[in-house]
Amino acid sequence: MTAQLVCRDGVELLMDYLEGVLSETEREAIEAHLTRCPRCVAFVESYQQTPRILRAATAAELPEHLAASLRQFLAEER
Amino acid sequence: MTPAAAANDEKLAALAAAGDAAAFEMLVSRHQARVYRLAWRLTQSEADAQDILQETFLAAYRGLQLFRGASRFSTWLYRVAMNAALMHRRQQSRRKTEPLDAYLPRFDENGQHAAEPADLRTASRADEILDQKQLAERAREGLERLPDMYRDAFVLRDLQELSTDDVAELLGIDRAAVRQRVHRARLMLRGFLSHLAGVTP
Numbered sequence: 353m354t355a356q357l358v359c360r361d362g363v364e365l366l367m368d369y370l371e372g373v374l375s376e377t378e379r380e381a382i383e384a385h386l387t388r389c390p391r392c393v394a395f396v397e398s399y400q401q402t403p404r405i406l407r408a409a410t411a412a413e414l415p416e417h418l419a420a421s422l423r424q425f426l427a428e429e430r
Numbered sequence: 431m432t433p434a435a436a437a438n439d440e441k442l443a444a445l446a447a448a449g450d451a452a453a454f455e456m457l458v459s460r461h462q463a464r465v466y467r468l469a470w471r472l473t474q475s476e477a478d479a480q481d482i483l484q485e486t487f488l489a490a491y492r493g494l495q496l497f498r499g500a501s502r503f504s505t506w507l508y509r510v511a512m513n514a515a516l517m518h519r520r521q522q523s524r525r526k527t528e529p530l531d532a533y534l535p536r537f538d539e540n541g542q543h544a545a546e547p548a549d550l551r552t553a554s555r556a557d558e559i560l561d562q563k564q565l566a567e568r569a570r571e572g573l574e575r576l577p578d579m580y581r582d583a584f585v586l587r588d589l590q591e592l593s594t595d596d597v598a599e600l601l602g603i604d605r606a607a608v609r610q611r612v613h614r615a616r617l618m619l620r621g622f623l624s625h626l627a628g629v630t631p
Contacts (some may be wrong), residue, residue: 358541367613371594373605391543391550395535398553402620403588405557409569410589412470414463418480422462423455425484430451430491 357381362392366399439503447494454494458487461504464590465511471585472515474570478522485514505596512582512600519578527575533621545629553623560626572622576615583608584615 362385368374369382386392437445437453439460445453462483469482490510497506536544543550557565573581586597587608597612598605 358537359543360537360541363535363617367609367616371609373609389543390547391545394547394550395543398551398624399616399620401554402616402623403584405553405565405623406569406572406619407589407591408557409562409565410467410471410573412467412476412479414466414483415476418466418476418483419462421480422458422483422487426458426487426491429488 357385359385359389359392359395362386362389363395366396370400440499443494443497443503444499446491447497454491457490457503461507462487464504465507468508468511468585468590469515471573471589472582473518474574478518482511482514482518485518486511489514508586508592508596508600512586524578525574529577530572530575530618530622533619533625534617535621549624549629552627552629553620556623556627559628565626568622568626572619575622576618580611580615580618583611584619587612588616 362369362382365374365378365382369379374382386396437456439457442453442457446457465486466479466483469479469486470476473479473482486507490507493510497503538544552559560568573585576584582601583597586592586600587594592600594605594608597608601608603611
């Protein structure tokens with residue numbers, strides 16, 4: 353890994369970078385790239401927001417009738 | 431507060447294993463919402479999630495004797511729930527869906543992002559651009575269109591917010607594989623959100 357990392361390399365390493373498991377050399381290469389690449393800064397922001405948006409949009413609540421039928425099911429099966 | 435309500439999960443599991451029905455009911459009420467949400471996220475279906483929810487707690491009840499308290503009860507219950515979900519999946523014929531590969535990031539011949547910063551950032555605002563109901567429908571579609579192996583890792587790690595270690599153990603793969611699968615899922619869903627928010631990747 354050299355300091356001449358391009359966006360595609362950075363994207364490939366992004367998860368490992370955010371999880372803190374990259375070597376120091378790789379981490380420094382990514383950070384150097386981010387200081388001069390507004391595209392990657394924007395990309396990282398959207399990459400990091402993706403889990404949050406999906407989490408909120410799929411936070412299914414257990415409907416009350418299902419909680420009630422779970423109780424009944426378990427009472428019958430036990 | 432009854433004694434059972436104050437007890438931790440591991441204590442309740444021990445009581446339940448010894449035949450205390452109230453202790454088991456307490457465990458059900460503590461964990462049912464989380465198990466249901468996990469099951470819904472894995473299947474995107476209320477009916478399937480209901481089946482998995484029931485199978486999970488029935489299997490947990492029958493398997494309580496096997497819970498030794500070496501791990502946390504919640505971790506053990508996750509394993510029971512994942513097994514129930516995988517069994518359930520095997521019995522279903524999966525609907526054929528269009529893959530999300532078209533939404534992976536694009537690069538020019540020099541390996542640089544093909545899109546402009548403003549467009550690259552748009553996915554971050556998908557929840558402001560789409561209304562809640564629309565977004566919920568499309569999020570469900572996004573999960574449905576992920577390959578199973580990516581969806582499982584993404585749901586556990588990013589949606590249920592388990593640690594990479596816990597996900598690795600649950601899926602029986604190493605941490606690097608968890609990160610790789612979650613990464614692929616994030617890339618696809620990020621691009622899908624951009625697309626929903628009006629940007630072509």
